[in-house]
Structures are given as structure tokens and as C-alpha cells.
Amino acid sequence: xxxxxxxxxxxxxxxxxxxxxxxxxxxxxxxxxxxxxxxxxxxxxxxxxxxxxxxxxxxxxxxxxxxxxxxxxxxxxxxxxxxxxxxxxxxxxxxxxxxxxxxxxxxxxxxxxxxxxxxxxxxxxxxxxxxxxxxxxxxxxxxxxxxxxxxxxxxxxxxxxxxxxxxxxxxxxxxxxxxxxxxxxxxxxxxxxxxxxxxxxxxxxxxxxxxxxxxxxxxxxxxxxxxxxxxxxxxxxxxxxxxxxxxxxxxxxxxxxxxxxxxxxxxxxxxxxxxxxxxxxxxxxxxxxxxxxxxxxxxxxxxxxxxxxxxxxxxxxxxxxxxxxxxxxxxxxxxxxxxxxxxxxxxxxxxxxxxxxxxxxxxxxxxxxxxxxxxxxxxxxxxxxxxxxxxxxxxxxxxxxxxxxxxxxxxxxxxxxxxxxxxxxxxxxxxxxxxxxxxxxxxxxxxxxxxxxxxxxxxxxxxxxxxxxxxxxxxxxxxxxxxxxxxx
Numbered sequence: 001x002x003x004x005x006x007x008x009x010x011x012x013x014x015x016x017x018x019x020x021x022x023x024x025x026x027x028x029x030x031x032x033x034x035x036x037x038x039x040x041x042x043x044x045x046x047x048x049x050x051x052x053x054x055x056x057x058x059x060x061x062x063x064x065x066x067x068x069x070x071x072x073x074x075x076x077x078x079x080x081x082x083x084x085x086x087x088x089x090x091x092x093x094x095x096x097x098x099x100x101x102x103x104x105x106x107x108x109x110x111x112x113x114x115x116x117x118x119x120x121x122x123x124x125x126x127x128x129x130x131x132x133x134x135x136x137x138x139x140x141x142x143x144x145x146x147x148x149x150x151x152x153x154x155x156x157x158x159x160x161x162x163x164x165x166x167x168x169x170x171x172x173x174x175x176x177x178x179x180x181x182x183x184x185x186x187x188x189x190x191x192x193x194x195x196x197x198x199x200x201x202x203x204x205x206x207x208x209x210x211x212x213x214x215x216x217x218x219x220x221x222x223x224x225x226x227x228x229x230x231x232x233x234x235x236x237x238x239x240x241x242x243x244x245x246x247x248x249x250x251x252x253x254x255x256x257x258x259x260x261x262x263x264x265x266x267x268x269x270x271x272x273x274x275x276x277x278x279x280x281x282x283x284x285x286x287x288x289x290x291x292x293x294x295x296x297x298x299x300x301x302x303x304x305x306x307x308x309x310x311x312x313x314x315x316x317x318x319x320x321x322x323x324x325x326x327x328x329x330x331x332x333x334x335x336x337x338x339x340x341x342x343x344x345x346x347x348x349x350x351x352x353x354x355x356x357x358x359x360x361x362x363x364x365x366x367x368x369x370x371x372x373x374x375x376x377x378x379x380x381x382x383x384x385x386x387x388x389x390x391x392x393x394x395x396x397x398x399x400x401x402x403x404x405x406x407x408x409x410x411x412x413x414x415x416x417x418x419x420x421x422x423x424x425x426x427x428x429x430x431x432x433x434x435x436x437x438x439x440x441x442x443x444x445x446x447x448x449x450x451x452x453x454x455x456x457x458x459x460x461x462x463x464x465x466x467x468x469x470x471x472x473x474x475x476x477x478x479x480x481x482x483x484x485x486x487x488x
Contacts, residue, residue: 014074015053018098021073022056025066030057030104041081041099045146046431047347047401048089052079052099059104061179061187061216068214069185071098071460078183079462080210082122082154085146087348088429090158090209094464100214102153108132109217115193116222117176122153122215129220138222141168144425145333153215159207161425163332164289166383167257168223170425172206179217180205183456192219209427210462212455226291230301231325233277233317234308239263239284239378241312243359246286246382248307250355254300259383260287260332263362266377266390267331273338276331277324279315286313286382287332335379336390343375343392347404350426351415353385364414365389372407374400386424387415413438428466436468 023031032038032055042051053076058064071078077097084091093099106123113136118129126147129140143162144150150160156178161170168174177191178201191202205213236242242261249256262270264283271278278285288304290297301318308316319325339346353361362378365387369376380387391407393400412422412435422428422435436445449467453459 014076018070018074018076019054021070022054022067022098025070026056026058026063030059031055041084041101042092044081044084044086044089044091046087046089046092046429047345047404048092048430050092050094050096052093053096055099055101057101057104061181064100064105064181064214064216065185065187067098067100068181068183072183072185072458075458075460077460077463078214080122080153080157080214082151082157083125083146083149085144085150086154086158086429087350087426088158088423088431090427090429090462090465091154092430094430097460102151105153105216106151111222113138113222116224117193117219118222119217119219120152121217122151122156124152126150126152126155129222133222134225137225139225140174140220141223142171142174145336147333152218152220156206156215156218157208157210158425158427161381161386163258163260163287163329163381165381165386165425166259167255172203174221175202175206175218176221177219178202178205178215180213180215182213183458183461187216207427209429209466211452211466212461214461226293228294228297229289229291229325230297231319231328232286232288232290232301232304232308233319233328234286234288234304234313235279235282235315235317236284236286236312237282237314238312239362240359242284242286243362243382245308245311245313246355246358248311249288249304252303252307254290254303254307256288256290256300256304256383258287258289259381261285261358261378261380261382262287262332262335263378265375266335266379269338269342269377270331270335273341274327274331274334276327278331282314287328332379339377339390339392343394345393345395347391347393347408348426349387349389349391349408349411350423351387351389351412351420352422352424353387353415353418353420355382355385357418357420358382358385358387361387361414361418365411368407368410368414372403372410374403374407376407381424384424385420409435430465433464433466433468436466 043049077095079093081091081101102123105121107121110119144160155171267278290300375392377390391404393404395401416438422432
């Protein structure tokens with residue numbers, strides 16, 4: 001049989017041999033090797049691409065362990081993939097090898113409402129957890145904008161956040177335990193049903209971007225629905241006024257569960273696509289959500305009204321029904337899709353700044369837009385300073401992709417100078433890897449490299465992600481640490 005695997009040189013033989021063993025383990029329908037099939041898995045939600053040599057679909061932990069052992073035998077890289085909605089290249093097989101797709105490990109294995117937890121496989125869609133327990137008055141708190149598609153395994157890998165991060169925290173705050181397969185094929189469990197002594201391995205692996213282990217089961221925390229929820233839309237003629245409002249709300253010791261900001265460019269795209277009720281002529285809007293005991297929420301609504309008015313809001317609306325509230329959030333959650341009505345392609349960034357630096361950061365983003373000659377719209381979690389400037393470009397026009405990358409890098413470097421970070425929820429992946437030196441000293445990066453080496457001494461788990469290459473880092477060769485060369 002003529003093979004279509006896209007490999008060259010010394011890689012071809014081990015990949016072919018590995019393919020045969022993987023087919024024996026998983027069955028032929030669960031192993032892809034044709035170029036036209038592999039092309040579907042060469043990208044994620046970002047702008048980078050790299051085609052895997054093989055794509056496999058396990059259904060059980062035992063099969064994942066078998067895949068890892070086969071990859072180890074033939075010295076092939078391994079990359080885990082959820083739904084492919086990531087935005088930093090985390091699921092891109094940068095060095096080829098085997099892409100492990102968890103889409104068929106999609107079962108909710110156990111729901112324990114008495115102890116407010118659930119055990120799920122990594123391919124379970126985020127929103128499906130809430131759907132499974134909503135009738136009993138519970139929900140799963142982390143809510144990325146892609147929650148209708150993204151999966152729990154990917155959320156764990158990237159430590160995903162969402163609009164309600166301000167009050168509830170990110171994924172790591174809601175993961176109680178993990179089952180993972182290590183680089184040698186062994187299966188271990190971390191955390192569990194109660195706080196355990198010893199090192200917090202669950203916290204370490206959550207957000208490690210698949211560079212230390214492959215997650216096969218997740219125990220998540222469930223929460224009770226609040227007594228009352230109120231959603232407020234504040235409308236502004238100046239984006240600076242919206243930024244000042246966030247600081248004013250914080251100064252009043254009010255912690256909403258969400259404070260989202262959309263600038264004029266974005267809200268017009270959203271309104272044209274979803275008809276959510278956003279004003280077409282505003283410079284910015286804040287979407288603010290409060291929840292809790294009825295009396296406390298009603299009092300906070302009035303304080304929010306006053307704070308918005310004092311900071312220049314021209315109008316403050318409170319959703320009068322669940323349907324109106326859901327429509328406002330539909331506009332926010334579908335915002336990225338709405339961009340397609342205006343631009344064929346966009347590049348979304350993920351910088352973080354202190355809340356007090358939101359206004360000057362938006363001013364810098366405007367300057368970057370003019371300097372690079374590219375339109376930028378802004379939508380972000382204003383409550384915790386996690387910005388998502390969306391850079392619009394056309395890859396068919398020579399040089400625009402390069403200008404978009406340069407513009408995004410300028411914005412992230414400004415975020416660091418402002419006392420923030422290069423990512424709040426999308427992860428480092430391969431997109432921001434070279435910017436890690438802006439945040440961490442060589443000694444800190446070397447320490448992280450040594451820690452990764454304990455889990456992955458042969459450098460086969462999601463290589464080329466998160467930790468930068470460069471002189472002074474560590475290189476892992478055949479299971480040994482050697483000084484003076486790049487590692488990842």
C-alpha cells in the first residue's frame with residue numbers, strides 16, 4: 001500500500017512503524033495518515049500552522065498510555081488536542097509527530113451533587129457540564145467565550161478563564177484532581193476529593209499546556225446557582241469614561257462576577273451580527289453582571305448606576321428578563337465570530353494590565369493601530385485587566401500578516417511595561433514563547449526547564465511550547481540535562 005505520510009529522512013521509517021502499531025492498538029478508523037486528513041489538524045484558533053505526521057483518537061486511559069509507549073519506542077513527539085479552539089498555538093504539532101485528539105473521550109463519568117463535584121473525560125465540552133446539572137440548580141463556573149465548543153482537557157492545559165473570572169477565578173480554581181499519563185506511559189492521579197498533603201501537582205499540571213503530561217480524567221468543582229442575577233449595560237460616548245468606571249466600581253468595594261468592555265468598533269460588529277441591543281453610535285459599553293442574595297444584588301445595582309453616571313455614562317440599562325440578559329451575553333460570547341462580517345482574518349491578543357492602566361493601554365493600542373496601518377477592535381475582561389485587542393488583517397495582501405504579528409508584539413510588550421503579563425488565559429504556546437524572557441529571569445526559566453525535564457526527560461511532550469530557546473537555557477538530550485544549549 002502506498003503511504004501518504006508527509007515525512008522525510010530518518011523520520012519516515014519510525015513514523016510508518018508507529019502507525020502500524022497504533023492501528024493495531026486503536027483500530028484503523030482511529031488513526032489518520034492521509035495528507036487530506038492531516039491538513040484538518042494543522043491549525044487551531046490562532047494564526048500558526050504545522051501538520052502532524054499522525055492523528056489518533058483514543059477512547060480510554062489505557063489507549064492513551066499505549067499511544068505514549070509507542071511514541072516513546074519510536075522517539076516521536078506527542079501533542080494533545082481538544083477542540084482546537086486555542087489561540088496561542090498550544091495544539092499545533094510544532095515538530096510533527098503524533099497528535100492525540102481527545103474528542104472521543106467525551107463522557108461525564110460521575111456527578112456527585114452531594115459533594116459538589118463531577119468526574120469527566122478531557123473531551124467533554126465545557127458547557128455540557130453545566131447543562132448536565134442545571135436542572136438541579138448547579139453550574140460549572142469557568143466560561144471561556146468558546147465554551148459551546150472548547151473542551152475541559154484544553155481548558156486544563158491552558159488554565160482557561162472567561163468573563164466570570166473576576167469573581168470565580170480561572171480553571172485551576174475549579175479543578176480538584178486529575179488523572180494523567182506521563183511521558184513513560186505510566187498513569188498517575190493527583191489531588192482528589194479533599195485537600196491532600198504533599199505538593200500541589202494538580203495546580204502544577206493545570207496550565208502546563210500539555211508539556212508535562214496528557215490529561216485523561218478531570219474532577220471539577222460544581223457550584224450552586226445564585227439566588228439572583230442582574231446584568232447591566234452601561235453606554236459611553238468616550239472609552240476613557242468606561243475605563244474610569246471600572247476603577248470607580250473597585251473603589252466602592254463592589255466585586256461583580258463580570259465586567260466586560262467592548263469598544264465602538266467591536267460593538268457595531270456585534271450588533272450587526274446578533275441584534276443584542278447594543279447602541280450603534282456609542283464609543284464603548286460595559287457589560288456588568290452581579291449575583292448573590294437578592295437584597296445585596298439590588299443594593300449593588302443602585303451603586304453601579306451611580307458609579308457609571310458619575311464617570312460619564314450616557315445611559316445605564318438593567319436587563320428586565322432572563323431573555324434580555326441572555327441576548328446581551330449572546331452578543332459578548334459571539335463577538336469573535338462577528339468579526340468575520342468585516343475582515344477575512346483577525347489576530348487576537350491576550351495581554352493583562354492593572355485595572356488602573358486600562359485607559360493608557362487603550363490609548364497605546366490606538367497608536368499601534370495607526371503605526372502599523374491596521375484596524376484594531378477591543379473586547380476584554382475589564383474587571384481583571386485582561387485585554388483582547390483584535391487586529392484585523394487580510395493574509396492575501398503582502399506583508400499584512402507580518403504587520404499584524406509585529407503590532408501584537410508591540411501591544412504585549414507595552415502590557416509588560418505597564419506591570420502586566422503577556423497572557424491572562426490563552427496561554428503562551430508557540431505564539432508568545434519568545435516574550436517569556438520579558439517576564440522571567442534566565443534563572444527562573446532554567447528552573448522551569450528543570451521541572452519540565454522531571455516529567456518529560458526526552459522532550460517529547462508538546463515540544464517547542466511555553467519555554468523559550470536560547471543561550472543559557474537547558475537542553476534535554478536522550479534523557480540527560482546538558483548545560484549551555486536550547487531546551488524547547
